[in-house]
Amino acid sequence: MNKAEGKKTNWHDPLHIGWPLWVVCGASIFFLLVPVLLLVPMSFGSAELIEFPPSKFCLDQYRKFFSHPMWQDAVLTSLQVSALTSIASTILGVLASMGLVWGNFRAKGIITGFILSPMIVPLIVLGLAYYVFLAKLGLIGSRLGLVIAYTPLTLPFSVLPISATLKGFDRTLENAAMNLGANRFQTFMKVTMPIIRPGILTGAIFAFMIAFDEVVIALFICGSTAVTLPKKMWDVIRYEIEPMLPAISTLLLLLAVILLVSIGLLQRRQAKRFEAR
Numbered sequence: 001m002n003k004a005e006g007k008k009t010n011w012h013d014p015l016h017i018g019w020p021l022w023v024v025c026g027a028s029i030f031f032l033l034v035p036v037l038l039l040v041p042m043s044f045g046s047a048e049l050i051e052f053p054p055s056k057f058c059l060d061q062y063r064k065f066f067s068h069p070m071w072q073d074a075v076l077t078s079l080q081v082s083a084l085t086s087i088a089s090t091i092l093g094v095l096a097s098m099g100l101v102w103g104n105f106r107a108k109g110i111i112t113g114f115i116l117s118p119m120i121v122p123l124i125v126l127g128l129a130y131y132v133f134l135a136k137l138g139l140i141g142s143r144l145g146l147v148i149a150y151t152p153l154t155l156p157f158s159v160l161p162i163s164a165t166l167k168g169f170d171r172t173l174e175n176a177a178m179n180l181g182a183n184r185f186q187t188f189m190k191v192t193m194p195i196i197r198p199g200i201l202t203g204a205i206f207a208f209m210i211a212f213d214e215v216v217i218a219l220f221i222c223g224s225t226a227v228t229l230p231k232k233m234w235d236v237i238r239y240e241i242e243p244m245l246p247a248i249s250t251l252l253l254l255l256a257v258i259l260l261v262s263i264g265l266l267q268r269r270q271a272k273r274f275e276a277r
Helices: 019-035 060-067 069-102 110-121 123-137 143-167 172-179 184-213 214-221 231-241 245-276
Strands: none
Touching: 019 184, 060 172, 060 245, 069 110, 069 143, 069 184, 069 231, 110 143, 123 143, 123 214, 123 231, 143 184, 143 214, 184 231, 214 231
């Protein structure tokens, strides 16, 4: 064997990808994470202005946030709108995924593209379109208007994980259940639903996260009576310097980490289930 062939680099091994790529990856991670992580120590400051490093570490900003009625109203509005959007998006996502994965019809590609289009269309275009539509219905400044606007936006993120789960589903289990006397609804609840539950929960969590963090469409729809937390933060950034913002951002970061960990656990559970088969 030639020595050159014996020492051939295994490019699939991450230890042999070379130091330039490691430098690029490390710099990218540093650039993405450090500005966000700097908000955490800043959130424990007590000054009237945002400062780094904080001159004094305390929980004053968190106390102000949890005791301020306007901020708590914004949090409650965001939670209500996000929960309702997640429920609506998940139900529609299950129905759409079943039709797209198991159905056999000519317009499947067109319908799939239509459902996934909110991932491509600019948010400001969607916001303007929903503003014109909801204004005619008198739903500007209402939680229902936000749910109607957010449901199509979050639907692709529900359809994708649910469809991925359905593609690995063995439909002979449904046929066996129906042969034993179960109707379609009983078959879905007792056989299909438990198996695809990880995908459904993943889609629901993604829909909740997107609806909770969205601000562009909220600028068009919220008005002054249904202000979400991101919309409230945007107003504060525009009109005043509020030292409470790093504390709020830290809480949102913690929520995102919790939800992402939940998604990872669900995906691991689903992978183990498929390996067991």
